[in-house]
Amino acid sequence: xxxxxxxxxxxxxxxxxxxxxxxxxxxxxxxxxxxxxxxxxxxxxxxxxxxxxxxxxxxxxxxxxxxxxxxxxxxxxxxxxxxxxxxxxxxxxxxxxxxxxxxxxxxxxxxxxxxxxxxxxxxxxxxxxxxxxxxxxxxxxxxxxxxxxxxxxxxxxxxxxxxxxxxxxxxxxxxxxxxxxxxxxxxxxxxxxxxxxxxxxxxxxxxxxxxxxxxxxxxxxxxxxxxxxxxxxxxxxxxxxxxxxxxxxxxxxxxxxxxxxxxxxxxxxxxxxxxxxxxxxxxxxxxxxxxxxxxxxxxxxxxxxxxxxxxxxxxxxxxxxxxxxxxxxxxxx
Amino acid sequence: xxxxxxxxxxxxxxxxxxxxxxxxxxxxxxxxxxxxxxxxxxxxxxxxxxxxxxxxxxxxxxxxxxxxxxxxxxxxxxxxxxxxxxxxxxxxxxxxxxxxxxxxxxxxxxxxxxxxxxxxxxxxxxxxxxxxxxxxxxxxxxxxxxxxxxxxxxxxxxxxxxxxxxxxxxxxxxxxxxxxxxxxxxxxxxxxxxxxxxxxxxxxxxxxxxxxxxxxxxxxxxxxxxxxxxxxxxxxxxxxxxxxxxxxxxxxxxxxxxxxxxxxxxxxxxxxxxxxxxxxxxxxxxxxxxxxxxxxxxxxxxxxxxxxxxxxxxxxxxxxxxxxxxxxxxxxx
Numbered sequence: 001x002x003x004x005x006x007x008x009x010x011x012x013x014x015x016x017x018x019x020x021x022x023x024x025x026x027x028x029x030x031x032x033x034x035x036x037x038x039x040x041x042x043x044x045x046x047x048x049x050x051x052x053x054x055x056x057x058x059x060x061x062x063x064x065x066x067x068x069x070x071x072x073x074x075x076x077x078x079x080x081x082x083x084x085x086x087x088x089x090x091x092x093x094x095x096x097x098x099x100x101x102x103x104x105x106x107x108x109x110x111x112x113x114x115x116x117x118x119x120x121x122x123x124x125x126x127x128x129x130x131x132x133x134x135x136x137x138x139x140x141x142x143x144x145x146x147x148x149x150x151x152x153x154x155x156x157x158x159x160x161x162x163x164x165x166x167x168x169x170x171x172x173x174x175x176x177x178x179x180x181x182x183x184x185x186x187x188x189x190x191x192x193x194x195x196x197x198x199x200x201x202x203x204x205x206x207x208x209x210x211x212x213x214x215x216x217x218x219x220x221x222x223x224x225x226x227x228x229x230x231x232x233x234x235x236x237x238x239x240x241x242x243x244x245x246x247x248x249x250x251x252x253x254x255x256x257x258x259x260x261x262x263x264x265x266x267x268x269x270x271x272x273x274x275x276x277x278x279x280x281x282x283x284x285x286x287x288x289x290x291x292x293x294x295x296x297x298x299x300x301x302x303x304x305x306x307x308x309x310x311x312x313x314x315x316x317x318x319x320x321x322x323x324x325x326x327x328x329x330x331x332x333x
Numbered sequence: 334x335x336x337x338x339x340x341x342x343x344x345x346x347x348x349x350x351x352x353x354x355x356x357x358x359x360x361x362x363x364x365x366x367x368x369x370x371x372x373x374x375x376x377x378x379x380x381x382x383x384x385x386x387x388x389x390x391x392x393x394x395x396x397x398x399x400x401x402x403x404x405x406x407x408x409x410x411x412x413x414x415x416x417x418x419x420x421x422x423x424x425x426x427x428x429x430x431x432x433x434x435x436x437x438x439x440x441x442x443x444x445x446x447x448x449x450x451x452x453x454x455x456x457x458x459x460x461x462x463x464x465x466x467x468x469x470x471x472x473x474x475x476x477x478x479x480x481x482x483x484x485x486x487x488x489x490x491x492x493x494x495x496x497x498x499x500x501x502x503x504x505x506x507x508x509x510x511x512x513x514x515x516x517x518x519x520x521x522x523x524x525x526x527x528x529x530x531x532x533x534x535x536x537x538x539x540x541x542x543x544x545x546x547x548x549x550x551x552x553x554x555x556x557x558x559x560x561x562x563x564x565x566x567x568x569x570x571x572x573x574x575x576x577x578x579x580x581x582x583x584x585x586x587x588x589x590x591x592x593x594x595x596x597x598x599x600x601x602x603x604x605x606x607x608x609x610x611x612x613x614x615x616x617x618x619x620x621x622x623x624x625x626x627x628x629x630x631x632x633x634x635x636x637x638x639x640x641x642x643x644x645x646x647x648x649x650x651x652x653x654x655x656x657x658x659x660x661x662x663x664x665x666x
Binding site for chain 2: 027030031084088091092093109110111112114115117118119121122126129130137140141144147148151152154155156158159177
């Protein structure tokens with residue numbers, strides 16, 4: 001199944017894309033080169049990332065009754081933080097491919113990639129603080145809070161790699177930090193930036209946390225069963241890297257024969273062969289990990305939609321939020 | 334010659350030390366462990382760094398007629414940014430020893446060390462923005478500006494490693510970004526944070542930029558002729574790493590036989606032997622690199638003191654600023 005990009009995402013890309021490019025042009029030449037490559041603004045890329053988070057940020061400004069243009073600095077800040085984390089995570093995880101291209105650290109080296117990430121994090125703060133919004137400081141603090149959770153989540157993810165007793169609860173907590181926190185921030189930062197009432201910002205943040213969780217579950221499923229042309233990464237890359245992703249942990253802790261067999265397979269030293277990777281994917285499924293993750297994603301998406309229903313929103317804004325929610329959790333496997 | 338630590342630095346350490354420890358305790362457990370180790374708050378350290386920058390920040394608040402206590406968040410923020418950059422630079426430069434201990438990335442791995450640096454950068458912003466100072470936002474923006482220059486300077490430093498035609502001017506520009514910008518910020522951020530007039534903040538910033546340059550020149554000289562017990566690093570470590578430090582670049586571009594011989598020596602493949610390192614140090618000296626750097630450091634220190642003279646300051650504050658300036662450029666070789 002192929003998901004269709006909601007119209008709001010395309011519009012957001014047109015509005016935010018040039019603003020991101022302009023922001024990055026402020027960086028010093030060495031750092032800028034790496035940032036532009038990573039963002040797909042240079043280096044023969046088919047284009048930048050999907051810009052889902054900026055689309056959500058602009059939509060949250062509209063939810064507060066403002067023109068989306070007013071929230072562009074917030075949307076750019078969110079996208080810069082997202083890309084700061086991707087740049088650094090790719091180094092930590094040793095990932096060599098992203099968005100169908102070699103990762104920045106493999107092209108420019110670890111040092112320049114660390115620096116480019118650092119610069120994007122600082123730049124995100126600049127944008128929120130230098131704008132004319134009187135809520136810029138509060139927006140900056142909310143984004144910093146998301147950054148801390150992102151870091152905590154990635155820290156937990158790294159720690160999980162060295163453990164073989166990770167529970168599903170720990171794994172869900174990690175996803176809440178690593179993915180859902182920034183998504184929650186994306187869904188509320190535009191509203192915060194244009195001075196929305198706290199109740200609206202909180203309702204949108206809650207919606208964002210649920211779609212963030214649904215998104216992580218979907219991403220984990222794609223990491224096992226997604227086609228490379230969809231994920232931009234090699235097939236079964238998460239299994240190859242022995243990632244403690246949600247479906248894998250659900251399988252490992254399922255108290256089934258398939259789960260135990262998966263445990264021994266992943267514990268074996270040396271690189272996994274293609275046959276072993278196929279077998280691992282089958283074992284995750286047999287142990288119920290796939291079904292569980294799909295059901296959890298459905299639940300989270302359902303909760304997200306209920307949050308929308310309980311939040312006072314114009315009809316067009318509500319339907320755009322739900323279209324994006326459904327798009328990012330669409331099953332492309 | 335051994336320099337005596339000015340009393341103000343000790344006092345600052347007593348005031349700022351506990352505040353740094355408290356700030357770092359907010360980080361998530363995995364990240365906090367690395368940050369505490371790096372900061373010398375754990376892991377059998379003889380103590381934290383010299384806390385020169387926080388001392389300068391507190392002093393700048395006093396220059397504005399405020400109690401130093403009021404500028405503690407700014408002093409902590411400066412020290413966190415300094416340590417964020419050390420953590421990341423150690424990874425990029427492959428440095429294995431700092432402050433007489435193994436560097437954080439060698440103990441915890443590259444991933445956790447990147448994350449701890451990221452978290453300290455974000456935490457510095459938190460502190461400035463959440464305080465009660467109405468100038469916190471401006472302080473935060475000034476610190477971000479220093480962060481960008483720091484990143485630009487480290488980027489240039491990395492780029493220099495791959496070039497053999499670096500000029501003295503480029504090298505001085507790099508030092509202005511990598512070292513002097515944060516020192517200038519340290520010398521003015523306390524004043525900014527407590528709401529000092531712009532003229533005072535600018536005068537102090539200029540003083541800081543000069544002592545930053547003098548400090549870098551001194552550090553580069555220590556990197557060749559400093560004793561390991563003073564530097565906390567192996568002897569002649571900068572030459573071993575073939576760093577394009579200021580005295581080395583001055584020697585390489587000196588148009589002397591010694592400079593050319595140094596160039597061939599450093600261009601030769603493979604690790605340099607102890608004999609070659611000794612010879613390289615001698616060649617830097619023969620080519621005039623050492624004398625030039627010492628004279629530049631003296632000049633910069635002189636300009637710094639003139640800045641102090643031209644800035645309206647209480648006598649005790651002025652003499653403490655000059656004591657710190659002289660301490661950090663004292664010749665311990």
